[in-house]
Amino acid sequence: xxxxxxxxxxxxxxxxxxxxxxxxxxxxxxxxxxxxxxxxxxxxxxxxxxxxxxxxxxxxxxxxxxxxxxxxxxxxxxxxxxxxxxxxxxxxxxxxxxxxxxxxxxxxxxxxxxxxxxxxxxxxxxxxxxxxxxxxxxxxxxxxxxxxxxxxxxxxxxxxxxxxxxxxxxxxxxxxxxxxxxxxxxxxxxxxxxxxxxxxxxxxxxxxxxxxxxxxxxxxxxxxxxxxxxxxxxxxxxxxxxxxxxxxxxxxxxxxxxxxxx
Numbered sequence: 433x434x435x436x437x438x439x440x441x442x443x444x445x446x447x448x449x450x451x452x453x454x455x456x457x458x459x460x461x462x463x464x465x466x467x468x469x470x471x472x473x474x475x476x477x478x479x480x481x482x483x484x485x486x487x488x489x490x491x492x493x494x495x496x497x498x499x500x501x502x503x504x505x506x507x508x509x510x511x512x513x514x515x516x517x518x519x520x521x522x523x524x525x526x527x528x529x530x531x532x533x534x535x536x537x538x539x540x541x542x543x544x545x546x547x548x549x550x551x552x553x554x555x556x557x558x559x560x561x562x563x564x565x566x567x568x569x570x571x572x573x574x575x576x577x578x579x580x581x582x583x584x585x586x587x588x589x590x591x592x593x594x595x596x597x598x599x600x601x602x603x604x605x606x607x608x609x610x611x612x613x614x615x616x617x618x619x620x621x622x623x624x625x626x627x628x629x630x631x632x633x634x635x636x637x638x639x640x641x642x643x644x645x646x647x648x649x650x651x652x653x654x655x656x657x658x659x660x661x662x663x664x665x666x667x668x669x670x671x672x673x674x675x676x677x678x679x680x681x682x683x684x685x686x687x688x689x690x691x692x693x694x
Contacts, residue, residue: 439508442515449508450613452501457610457635459498464642471649473659474579478571481578506547513540542605549598556585563588583657586650595647599640606636 438444466484469477485491552562560567566584569577585591610632613619619628649655 442512445508445512445515446616449505449512450616452505452508453609453613454617455501456505457606457613457639459501460639460643464639467646468642470579470582470646470655471660474571474577477579477582478573478575478577482575485576502547502550506543509539509543539605539608542601545601546598546605549594549601552594552598556591557581562591580657582646583650583655586647592647592651596644599644603636603640606639607633610635 439448466480469480556562557567563581563585566581569580569584571577571580586595611628614628614632646655649660654660
C-alpha cells in the first residue's frame, strides 16, 4: 500500500522513472559492448551468444527483469506527463535546470519512437521474424550463427535505415533523459548541474556510436560474411606469403636441376 502511494506521488514517479532510466542506460552500455564482439570475428560473437543462452533460467530472468524496467519506466513517465499537463502551475521541488530544451519537450515523442524501434529489434534479432532464413543459420560448430545473421541483416538497406532512425531517436531521448535522471535522484548536486548537462550528450554519443558502428561497418565492407576486414586482409597476406614462398622453393628447385644437367 505504501509503495502504491509512492508510485502515485509526483516525486515518487520522477524517482522511479529516473532510476529505471539509468538502469536502462547501464543495460545499453553492456549490450553495446556485447555487440562490438563482432569485430573480434564470428567465433567470438557466436560464443558470446552461447554464453548468454547457457542458462535458460538466468536468461529469462534477465529478459523479464529488463521488460519490467521498460514497462515501469514507460508507466511512470506517462503518468508524470499526464500529471504535468493537468497541474502546470506546480513547481518542481529543488529544480535548478530552468531551461526548456527541444529534447525535453519531445521526450514523449522520442520515447514512442524508441519503443517502436525496440519492438522491431526484438522481432528481428530475438524472435527471428524478420529475415527468418538468416536467423536460422548455424556455424560449423552447430552454434546459432549470430555473426552471419547480423551481417545479413545489415546488408539490407531498409533495415539499416530503420536502425539509424532508431538510434537518432534514442540519442535525442538520452541527451535529456540522463541529465534529468541524475538531477531527480540527487546525483547532480547544486553547482554541478552543468557537468551533468555536459556529460549527458557525451554518454549518449558513446552509446549511439557503439551501436551504429556495427551496421556502418557492414555497409562499408569493414565487416563481411568472411570476417572483419582486418582479419581477412591478414589472412590474405598470409596466403600470399605462403604462395610466394612456395614459388620461391619451386624456382630454387628448377635452378638446381639446371645446374645438375649442366
